[in-house]
Every structure is written in C-alpha cells, then in structure tokens.
Amino acid sequence: MDWFVADDYSLGRLLFKEGLAVLYLVAFVCAVRQFRPLIGADGMLPVPRFVRGSSFRRHPSLFQWHYSDRYFAALGWTGAALAAVTAAGLTDRLPLAATMLVWLTMWLLYLSIVNVGQLWYGFGWESLLLEAGFLAVFLGNADTAPPLLILLAVRWLLFRLEFGAGLIKIRGDRCWRDLTCLYYHHETQPMPGPLSWYFHHLPRPLHRVEAAGNHFTQLVVPFGLFAPQPVAGIAASVMIVTQLWLVVSGNFSWLNWATIVLAVSVLPDAALGTVLPVPHGADTTPGPFVVAVLAATALVLVLSYWPARNLFAHRQLMNASFNPWHLANTYGAFGHVTRLRYEVVVEGTSAEVVTADTRWQPYEFRGKPGDVHRRPRQFAPYHLRLDWLMWFAAISPDYARSWFVPFVERLLRGDAATLKLLRHNPFVHAPPTFVRARLFRYRFTTPRERTESGAWWSREEVGEFLQPVSLRWP
Template structure:
C-alpha cells in the first residue's frame, strides 16, 4: 500500500548521504568545542550571556535560554560530538526506527542551539545548510527500512536551491560574472586561499573564462537535470561532485563543499554506486506511522519552499537568508560580488612602554589567513577557522568588525590563553605586550619571477593603521 513512497534504488545513496552529513556534524561540533570559549563564551569577544539578555527564544530558539555557562556549552557540544560519531559509525542502522529518528533529531536540536546564539561567528550559509540537511536526514530511516523517496527528493531540492541560488546571485551581481573575468581575481581575493590558490590564480586568462563558464553551466543549467529520470540525474549529480571537488582544490570554504557533495548523492541511483564497499540488508516496507511522518515533513518543507522560490525569482534576491528562526526553507548563494584587491588586517604588538612607531613591533600569526608573506597558504577545509574568516571580512565590513575586533586586541593585551590558542604563533610566548595595534596591508600573490627570486608567496604593501595602538589601563596592565 505504501510502496509508492519507497525509492527502489536509493538505499546506498541514503547510506552515503547519512554518513557524510554525520561526518560534517562531527566537524561542526569539534569546531564548536575548540573555539567557543574565546569567541562566544562567558569572556568571549561577543559573549552568549550578553546576547541572550537582548533576544528571545522565539527569535533565536536555543537550549541556552534555560541557562548558560561555559560548562553547559561543553556538555551540549560534547554530547553532539558523541552522537555524531555514533551516527557516523552506523548506530542509526542498528537502533529501532524511532530511536534512530530521535538521535538525528537531537543532533539537530543541539546544533541549532549553538548556531542561533553564535552571532556573527555563525553567520555563514553552511551553518543553515547543515541544519536544513540534518533535519531532512532525520527522516531518511535506517538500512532495514526502504528509503522514503519524498525525503530524497527534498534533499535534491535543497541542492537545487544551493546551486541555482548561487548561480542567480552571481549573474545578478558583479558584472565580472557576466563578462567571465571574476576568476582573474577570486583565487587571490577569496577569504582563505589554499595551497594551490596561487597556482589557480596564475592560470592563463582563457582558462579563467572557461572556469567561470563551467560554473554558470553547473549552477544555472545542471540543477534542473537533477530532477530528470535516471541516468540523467546521476550524471548531473556527478557534475556537481566534480565541480565541488574543483572548489575544494582551489580554496577553503569550511564544510560547504563536503555538504554539497553529500546532497548530490541523493540524486544518484544505486546502480552507479556498486563500487562502494558497502553491504546493506534488503530494505523492508515503510511502517505506516513513519509514512505519515514523512508526508507531514514533506508538506512542511513544500510550504517553507514558497519563500525561497519567490526570493530566487526576485530581482532583489537575498543571499543566504531565510524566514524561519530554525533555519529551514532557506535561500542560498555566495560571491555575488568579487573583490578586485586583497586587503588584510595584520595585528601587531610591542613590549615598548611608549608604543612608539619606532619601537619593534611583532606580528601575531593566524592559523589560516594570510600574514607572513613567506608562508604557503594552508589547507583548512573542511575544518572551519571562524576567527580567520571574520578577519577577512574586517576590511570589507569595518562596522561589523567593530563589534569584536577591539575586544580581540584587549585579549591580546591580556595574553588571554584561550584567545592565543586560536592563533598559530604568539610573538610574546604568553607574556603580555605593552601595546597592540591593527594595520592594513594590500596583499597580492607573487609573480613567478618574484617567487623564484624571494621564495615569498605574497607581496604586501602597507596602507596604514586600521585601528590605532592601544594599551591596557595601568591597573589592568600589571601581571
């Protein structure tokens, strides 16, 4: 009676989607545990308690409205990490159907509770994407139950919104996407370049145009093929996977690309996944109560899809936006505009008591963002360096940076250990500097000749002060 709800060739695809989403949850909760204290903890740059005091549960639903402490945050994020590892290990395939749903649902609630109070540090599109994908995966069911076709289709619809929304925002935004020149700049000016970004930047201009054109085809045409019968849908999904792999190889975008690849597998037929070393049981019938739940979730998501469709159709399309406080039914998109020059904020400190310009100023070195011109850009993704990403935004959106960058300088003056652990190198080895300042530089990749002559990856020029030198009051500066 309920056979029409089952996807006859989606069992292996479901397994891949579930395990990749579980892997992203593992990364996300690991990042939360490692970075929350100096960013949003009780003494963080933008403390959660201060944020909760000026908002409501209705606007930002979170378990932390009941009570907040750094210890409780660790419990929430640690519980999420354990559950995500269990899901990655296949626990939801051995648990009863209801228990598996509860495990996935709890993962979603725990991460939602973090994202909604994460403020500017969690204002990235891949946070909403993980929550929306995680919500849908909750209702895919275990290996011994036939995969529900409506949920797989909703995952494909989510992928469509991610890709097509990104394609539209580009065509409506910066004219360099239309004249095929954006990638002459983007590899150099993207938030966190990777080890090969300089190589990509120095590709011949005709290849950059091919890159842009391929991007337009993948984001504006291929998404429609995802809904066609097999094998067209699987071929379209393969194109998405290859494109995302290209993005992974050319830059660092946290877990956005990994999660997009996970969604692409929802469109792949099992007959193309026989190469995977996966042995799954023959799935049984979908229980009636589960079928009712799947249909209810499907109806909910159809209703929530109205706004994203209207947003994509609008000439004033919003990027990475939604209308629900629980991050469902979102509209996605990125890089509607591309910066032509790279400006970097560099933080410096000195132990000179007068803080004079003639003093010896030493740089703080970040883990991922460009700083030392002789350091090769590292591979970071799918891990997410939140502070490094926000430092990229500082020259572009200085008003936003004012909410946290002065506090960051104060933490450096205090030699705050949790803050220093976010950095790659503290030039004062845990001691307090007398003064700190923020300076603005213009960066560009070195040419081949410059690289050969100097060994530098970057060439930089000082623009001036971003924030003037500051010191702690005398009463606070004493060790």
C-alpha cells in the same frame, strides 16, 4: 506502498547520512574548540549578554534557559559523540525511533549553538547543515525503505543551493557576465588554500572556462536533478566534480563537502554499486514513519514558498533564513568578487612608550595570510571563524565593530583561550603593553618573484586599522 519507496537509493541514502554525520562531527568539534573566546561567558560576543536581549521565539536555543561554558561544552561534546557514532554506522542499526531521535538531537543541539552564535555563525553553511540535518531525521534506518519524498526534498535543497548561487552571480558582479571573475577570485577569496597560488596563475582563457563552467553547473545542470535516471545521476556527478575543483582551490569550510554529500544521494545504486557494495534492500515502512515523512514533506513544501519566491526576486537575498529553525533557506555566495586583497595585520610590543623606533611583533593567524613566506594551508572542512571574520574586517571595519576591540583587549590581557585561536603568539612570557593593527594590500607573487624570494605573497602597507592601544591608559 510503491509510491513511498525509492528502491534504487539505499546506498545513496546511506552515504548521504554518514557523510552528513561526519560534517556534524566537524561542526561540533569546531564549536567546542572555539566557543570560549568567541561566545563564551567571557567571550568577545558572550552568549549570556545576547540571550538577555533575545527570546526563544526569535532565537530558539537550549541556551535561552541556561548558559555556562561547562554546559555549552557538555552539549557540544554530546553532539560530537552522537555524530561520531552515526558516522561509524551504528545509529543506522538502532530501532527506527531511536535512529530518528539521534538525528533530531544532533539537529537540536547544533541549532541551539547557531542561534546564539551571532556573527561567528552567520555563514550559509550553518543553515545548510541544519536544513540537511532536519531532512536526515526522516530518512529512516537500515531496516526501512528509503522514503522517496524525503529524497526528493534533498534534491530540492540541492537545487536551491546551486541554482540560487548561480542566480546571485549572474545578477551580481559584472565580471561573472563577462567571465573575468576568476582573474581575481583565487587571490582574493577569504581563505586561500595550498594550491590557490597555482590556480591564480592559470592562463586567463582557462579562468574564463572556469567561470563559464560555473554558470553551466549552477544555472543549467540543477534542472537535471528532477529528470529520470541516468540524467539525474549525471547532473549530480557534474556537481560533485565541480565541488571537488572548489575543494582543491580554496577553503570554504564544509560548504563544498555538504554539496557533495547532497549530490551523492541522487546517485542510484546501479551507479554506486559498481564501486561499493549495496546494502541489503529494506522494504519496511511503518505507519507512524509514513505519517512523519508526510508531515515533514508538507512542512518543507509550505516553508519553500519564501526561498522559491526569493529565487525570482529583483533583490535576491543571499544566505538568508526565513524562519528561526533554519529550514528551507536561501543560499548563494560571491555575488560580488573583490579585485584587491586587503589584510589586517595585528602587532604587539612590550615597549613602555610607543615611538617611531618601537619594535612591533606580528601575531600569526592559523589560516589567513600574514607572513608572506608562509604557504596557505588547507583547513576545510574545519572552520576558522576568527580568520574568516578578519577577512571581512579588512574589507570594511564595520564588520569588526562589535568584536575587534574586545579581541585586542584579550590580547593585551594575554587571554589563553583567545591565544589558542592563533598560530603564533610572540609574547609567550608576558602580554604586550600595546597592540595595534595595520592594513596591507596583499597579492600573490608572480612566478618570477616566487623563484627569486621564495615568498607566496607580496604586500604593501595601506594605512592604520587600529592605532596603538593599551590597558594602561587612564
């Protein structure tokens, strides 16, 4: 069955699967560590309330039939354990049916979480992990030959990921067309990293080169993925280098790493074998496995109609799923780049009465800017869901309409699970009597300001985001 086998991609397949398993591990650990205050039974957007208004057909999830925080934690840790075992290479040594079952279980468990996660899970990389994870089910184990059709489906996913993102940009904000978006992006991106200050202060001509390089990588290079080698491998390598540039310049959860993992699958053994040992070639192709691969490929082809049509639509959707199983999605980011950075600063006080002289103490978040002297941290591929939504809230209060007041209520109660999401709680001994939120304009300091003050940020107050509130109100 020469048509079925991709002989020269054994190592690429292995690295893709083990890299994807690492991302699954990160995703499950993120879910377990953050779910209680976000979507738990007493969370800001509780799952039990959500499933009462939904159905399995619209939001397929194991939690449609039963939910408890203990049950969620059990399923989350099960997924993390399976991902850890898979990342260690043990799953690949199991019989083929068992290997496929492990991958299918991880996909089903994470799908169950995403489909009840609501706003907290409304990010493109959630669907990306699920779509790639579904394809991984049909990549076989160490004893089976790499299936060509599934590897081509992985390339098709990578193509849509990059080309869709490129189209969103070139059709969107004018600054992408005049190559000036990077004048702002490093400063205004959702979660700056430790090197973002330095990237922001690169010479403007280099920022224009960054933007032009992005267009080349996302609008031209993806077509090379379907060319013969070495062109396909070169195209994938360009994408990997570009994604590593994004990794060091900001925090985008596991989006960049997932793209890298997808691109690695395109590299042939001849290239990877120069730095890594190539696994012993396997040529087993069981009949039922061939049937499963053909069925999965047919499903991908059918479902690809909607994202393919979206690529050329006048109003291209960004990060959308066309089915509740998150298969064959559309991707893209930063169709619009914000020019100014706004931050919501949440503060509390122990005063019995709020006056003009009341002393307010700020809550510090783990990732988003707060203290101007605190250097941005590197968290990706770990995903700080609350911090990300705080960035959206600063852009428009509508993003926070459903969860911000419940968040403040939990601060007023001194809720332990919610406080674990934060870096610093200024009220260790007793909850505050009042909490408020103010909106600030943040910008990176200039090199001179940085030298003189030691601050990474400069800020000025814009206005009130939430007036002082208290649980003591009648």
